[in-house]
Amino acid sequence: MNDHPADPAVDPVETMWEGRYITVRRRGPWEYVGRARGIGAAVILAIDDGHVLLVEQYRVPMQARCLELPAGLVGDETDDEPVEVAAARELEEETGYRADHVASLGRFASSPGMVSETFMLVRATGLVRVSDGGGVAGEDIVVHRVPLTQIAQFVDAARVAGTVIDVKLLLLLGAGLLVD
Numbered sequence: 001m002n003d004h005p006a007d008p009a010v011d012p013v014e015t016m017w018e019g020r021y022i023t024v025r026r027r028g029p030w031e032y033v034g035r036a037r038g039i040g041a042a043v044i045l046a047i048d049d050g051h052v053l054l055v056e057q058y059r060v061p062m063q064a065r066c067l068e069l070p071a072g073l074v075g076d077e078t079d080d081e082p083v084e085v086a087a088a089r090e091l092e093e094e095t096g097y098r099a100d101h102v103a104s105l106g107r108f109a110s111s112p113g114m115v116s117e118t119f120m121l122v123r124a125t126g127l128v129r130v131s132d133g134g135g136v137a138g139e140d141i142v143v144h145r146v147p148l149t150q151i152a153q154f155v156d157a158a159r160v161a162g163t164v165i166d167v168k169l170l171l172l173l174g175a176g177l178l179v180d
Helices: 083-095 148-160 167-177
Strands: 013-016 022-027 031-037 040-049 049-059 063-068 071-074 097-108 119-129 141-149
Touching: 013 031, 040 083, 040 097, 049 083, 049 148, 063 167, 083 097, 083 119, 141 148, 148 167
Parallel strands: 040 119
Antiparallel strands: 013 022, 022 031, 040 049, 040 071, 049 063, 049 141, 097 119
């Protein structure tokens, strides 16, 4: 156990490496990764007529396909971009669905002991399919429209097939994980 937590008054942040999208930093004894240039992230809970939209794509760090909620970067190409605007754009790009309404549900962290990145969770409603989705060139995103009543079985089948499951899908599994 570390007896010396980082003290902002004593331990300045040191950037050890910086790329286009991420930085590796150290403050005191803590090393962590964060987004570069003030870039943020939006994760989209898109609900359509009792179904949720999920995306599946290959993720290089995991060396596997991953099942996730649609998501994207905020402010990577446009400064001061509102989260709701970025989320709507990413939802359409990845899934082919356009949202009539996007509302923020709050800021969350998925691995706060190692990564300083947080994400804004948004709910997208009033969905209309306008294209096939699939992301931009090279993303090879597969879109899944899953009945909420079958989400646990769908996620379990994906896991058994070797797909890595993003921790944010726990939102959809919720209380089902608490019972034996």
